[in-house]
Amino acid sequence: MLVSIFSRPHMYTAAKDQRMADFSPDHDTSLFGAAFDLLPEAACILAPVDTAEGEEADWRYLASNRIHGKLLGNAALVGQTLRSAHPDIGPEWFLDLARVLATGKAETAIRNHAVKPIVYEVAFSPLTSTGRSAVMVRLRDITGERHDRERRREADERYKLLFEAIDEGFCIIDVIFDDAGKPVDYLFIEGNDAFIQQTGLVEPVGKTMRTLQPDIEDKWSATYGRIALSGVPERFESESPAMGRWFDVFTFPVGNAAPYQVGVLFRDVGSRKTMELALRHSENRLQSLIGATSDLIFRMNPEGTLMEQLGGANLLGEVNGQSDWIEGFVAPGDQGRVRAAVDAAISANTPIEIEHRYIRPGGEVGWLYSRAVPVFDEQRTITEWFGMATDVTASRLAERQLAHGAQMLRVASEIGKVGLWDWNVETGEIYWSDEHYRMEGYEPGEIEPTYEVWAERVHPDDREAASALIAAAMESGEDYVNEYRVCHRNGDIVWLSARGRFLYDEQGKPVRMLGAMIDTTQRRREEEWQKLLVAELQHRVRNLIGMVRSVARLSAPSHRHVDDYVDHLIGRLQAMGRTQSTLTRSPGRSVDLSELVREELLVHAVQPDKCHVDGPEVALSPHAAEIVTLAIHELATNSIKYGALGDTGYIRIVWSNETRDGKPWVSLRWQETTQRRKTKQTRKGFGRKLIEERVPYELQGTGRFALHDTGVLAELEFPLSDAGSILDTRS
């Protein structure tokens, strides 16, 4: 059948080659041959040529249709062999043909034209018919096609590179709509590496968003669905809380008709967004700060003359724009100083810091603390100043009041002789005021005060109690109140009355103890003294009454007449009274003997020319004074009545000091000189008993009373003693 196909003139004819004698020309005219000739593609049939041993294989054209002839530029190929028709033909053709023939399987290959830059797609089809074999070869010039594909491949390659190289995430998605036409999800068709990095999605391609991130916000599907339907690109920035990211997204339609695929080009702007937010917060905070601050924020020209309020407290009142602030706001008295400070800062390129008075909007003068720092350009030239000003009027006032208060306290404590202390319980540091040092027997600042230094000065008997009181006050929070003795280094003992109070922190821990104390030594002494005085007064009054009783009784026997008795008694009581008044005038002190004698004589109106009083200065104890007064009284009374003082007589009262057994004694002598005595007195009267018995008994001395013709000679000798009153002995 096939043979008949090749019946066309283009077919091989035996006439041309002996070896092809089996092809008969009558086949050329067959219908098959005509159809083959009209095939729209280039086709030919090749049959192997029998070749001798060692000869190269060759194939002969059995048929070649019109297109084939046109393609090869040769319409008369039938009957020719490949080698003869195409001298430059490559060996691959022969191998292809032999293989197809051998395998019996059709093949398609791409083959180049031997010399021209033409590429063919070659389809080899084995033909077998009645023991004869041939191969049909169809050729198609694909040179242009290949070129296009190559270009497309390169473009694809570049696109792919770009696709992977860009930082932006990129993906193509198919939006999935539900039955109601609502976009509900989307499928990732393609995605680059950046897409994976910036979304964190794992192997997204081929999966839907909801599979990957079930809680993804609906807005994404909605947006992509809108673009898929409208085909209008959109650009937006949006946050996905579900993914914890912020995206800057450009979406555009891909494809020719709705619903489009959607290309999504995006960038994770989370960090930028975070920074933006932080910056916005920071700016907000700064704005709030400027708004809230009680300081005035300002800026100033490089010369420091013009100032502009930027914000903060409206300390200067309503000022718009720039103004000469030194002229306008600084108090006249401080303008020069401020100007100088600003100039100095400008020339030294240093910040300005100055406290000065200013005129407040209300017209009163306040204090302003102004600071400004220079802002430089690249050439280190000041371009402006930026600064703040704080109203410090209140703190200046407080400072002054504090200083005033401190001064008051210091002066008051000095004048009031108040010792102050401030004990830092935590560090052990103690502050003592100057007076405190003196109270402890130190010069101010002489030593470093500590608890131990203080405790060391406290009288040993009072130390334990004082420490216990402090500990109790620390524990209870109640005031520490204590009066105790302090022993100075020189042996002085002073009484201090102290009051203190502990201060505590929020946790109730004692942190400080403040206190004050005064020296109560003098008060204590006076109190003691007063106590003694009262006791002594009581004692004396009671003694006196007892004595009066005794004196009254003792006076009785010697007088027959009541008048005499009363005179004597009154005289004696008056003498006792004089002693008491002398003692009360200077309680606790000794009495001068000379003074005592002269006063007693004066009381009895003894004229100075009738007596001689002489003796060294002798200080008598109150007790001795009492007895001597009474003795002189008795002697004088007696003498006026009976002896020297009653007429022209004369009295010598002399005394001397001497030492007996190491003790001072006084020896007093009363000697009368008279012409005659009126009566001879023999009975031992009150005065004589006083001298002879009371002096030895009470003064541990001796007393003699002798009545001579010339008058009385009385001698009193006794040791001088400080004693005699509790006031003396108890000091």
Add this chain to the structure above:
Amino acid sequence: MPDQPLSGRRIIILEDDYYQAHDCQEMLEHAGAKVVAISATIPDLDALLAQGPIHAVLIDINLGHGLSFDFARELKARAIPFVFLTGYDAAMLPDDLTGSAYLSKPADCGRIVNALASHAGGTR
């Protein structure tokens, strides 16, 4: 003898005031006592005891040259009864002598005699 409650009692008077000492002596002797010593100063107790027992001592607290508490303590130690007679208040007494028999001046005869009688083991 009801009018001599201190009969046979040997008594010391320690009193710095001469007049009062003698008044007292007179009063006690009238009550039957034998006043073995009157003194303004602390007497030599051993010497007095050598002469015979001492049943009671009347003591003025202030002897002018000093207080008599030490002497009172000595008496207490020797179990010799004593009565303070003083112008001072009882509050003057030191702690170890509080509770001692005490009379405030001026005291009349009866009280002094009674006090001594009750302490000196005299007739009741």
